[in-house]
Amino acid sequence: MNRRQLIAALAASAFLPGSAAAAPPTPEALATDIALLRRALALHCGLHRYNTPAQMNARIEALSRDFAAAADTAQRYLILSRFLATIRDGHSYANFFNQRRSVAAELFDRPTRVPFHFRWLDRRMVVTAYGRDQLPPGTIVERLNGTPDRDILSRLLPYTRTDGHNEGKRVSLLELRGTESIETFDVFHGLVFGPPPESRHRIEAVTPDGRRFTVELPVISLAQRRAQMVVQEDGDGPIWTWTVRPDGIAVLDMPSWALYNSKWDWEPWLRARLDTLPSLAGLIIDLRGNEGGNDCGAPILARLIATKLTRDAGERRVRFRTTPKDLDPYLDTWDDSFRTLGVDAADLGNGFFRLPPVAGVDWIDPVAPRIVRPVAALVGPVNSSATFQFAHLAKRSRAIRLFGEETGGNLQGTIGGGFFFVRLPASGLEFDLPLIGYDPSGPRRDGGVRPDVAIRTTAADIAAGHDPTMDAAARWISSG
Structure with missing residues (x-):
């Protein structure tokens, strides 16, 4: 269940x-x-x-x-x-x-969502989809709004659930796969780190061919995230x-x-x-x-x-x-x-x-x-x-x-x-x-x-x- x-x-x-x-x-x-x-x-x-x-x-x-x-x-x-x-x-x-509607609206519908899906591979944030032309699949997001990707993961893990000491489950919950209408990463990243300046995420990344670059992308809403779901x-x-x-x-x-x-x-x-x-x-x-x-x-x-x-x-x-x-x-x-x-x-x-x-x-x-x-x-x-x-x-x-x-x-x-x-x-x-x-x-x-x-x-x-x-x-x- x-x-x-x-x-x-x-x-x-x-x-x-x-x-x-x-x-x-x-x-x-x-x-x-x-x-x-x-x-x-x-x-x-x-x-x-x-x-x-x-x-x-x-x-x-x-x-x-x-x-x-x-x-x-x-x-x-x-x-x-x-x-x-x-x-x-x-x-x-x-x-x-x-949660009650008012609580859910206050906590989970915040202007903080990153505009892409990703997985954690060897504790690195790897883009899988919806990265536009700027973030093709396989791109590693090294820093998000100045925070290293590994530090983001470390700060969010204590809020996530697992059975016993099976840490792989916790990491998987903090991925964005498009399988949930409210994503764990969106919730805790938004509450712990807050909205980015001017509602734009500053992303320092490296492409699959080794090119490093910095790009700013706007946050997306809860409705936009749900539109990306792969499971309905x-x-x-x-x-x-x-x-x-x-x-x-x-x-x-x-x-x-x-x-x-x-x-x-x-x-x-x-x-x-x-x-x-x-x-x-x-x-x-x-x-x-x-x-x-x-x-x-x-x-x-x-x-x-x-x-x-x-x-x-x-x-x-x-x-x-x-x-x-x-x-x-x-x-x-x-x-x-x-x-x-x-x-x-x-x-x-x-x-x-x-x-x-x-x-x-x-x-x-x-x-x-x-x-x-x-x-x-x-x-x-x-x-x-x-x-x-x-x-x-x-x-x-x-x-x-x-x-x-x-x-x-x-x-x-x-x-x-x-x-x-x-x-x-x-x-x-x-x-x-x-x-x-x-x-x-x-x-x-x-x-x-x-x-x-x-x-x-x-x-x-x-x-x-x-x-x-x-x-x-x-x-x-x-x-x-």
Whole structure:
């Protein structure tokens, strides 16, 4: 589940109208917000997975002081975001899409956006698109408004979310790929660095052929950024594509699995195309820009496996039987059954309750007719929710070979499955609180799923229009 899912799942309450407060909130009122946050976090399964209770208590105390002393909503949003990032849970953050309209307008619609898309490659800002003639793909932006690109990245990373110490996810969030209607880089760069002089960015760059130059380009608006999106998931038609290359390899491009707000019946569409796979050389599934959403990977795996495939995500745990009644008014959600998640759960002690196993959630059964063709999946650090789980399963199944970079998510466990959207009344801010912890047994590496074949994209690849990950996957299928 990801941020795009949340706007779909709670459409009636996301972007609620009204202002955060008619007058600036008092320090005493803001202190009650943090007291509410502390109580809500007691429901969080992973609060002490990467932090000791003493460390978290100290951080909440510091948050309370800093939050009350902050000058405005923007400062409070940054302070809250930086605190939530220390939990090291990729679903716990002050969700852009669940803020009230007035807060969202104040924080996210600022005249600060850079007019191009880019990736971070070896901690360098590499232009990928929309750079006009001045910034062709592969150009490295060495300084933006006088600040070195590496320093920009270092200053923004503490505000971004990840699972555990998987830093690749944080870096990927600070790229501009055109997959989000509100981009993480736009938000935090705008709030931390502010608008550039005269609404023009001063860019010191080096072109792919080594020429250094300086150019000034105007900022773009939120509407202009959205016009550059490569994923438009709110329609009713397919957002995936299935193409067959001249070499007989099918490419399934899946830029998003967040289909909760779409009337598109994706399962028959996918099934019909998988049915054609036995007559083709193989399949490449491109997931590199896909954070997650629906469990769209399970029907693919079901056609490739011969026996039951357990998810190996470990026990599903919660931290409560029922939510406190006096806390409920501040816990927004789209499914009130979440408030009683632990009623029938087994008491594990230490405040944890184990949920019973569920078919389709804890394992995948094979579906006939089985497809026996080479299948590759292209993965990377963006994959941190449902796509992380898919990558983990795909690698364990040995039915799919992974190409690319280490995924987001974390093998030590993730948290999701259900959410509360915690509304802090004095400040008007919201943060997402995931409810179900997935706790695998035994020691696990603190990181994502590593691909079977690691591929790194370079600035030279971008300049030349090469896709080395796609090329490597195609060579593997063709060689078989």
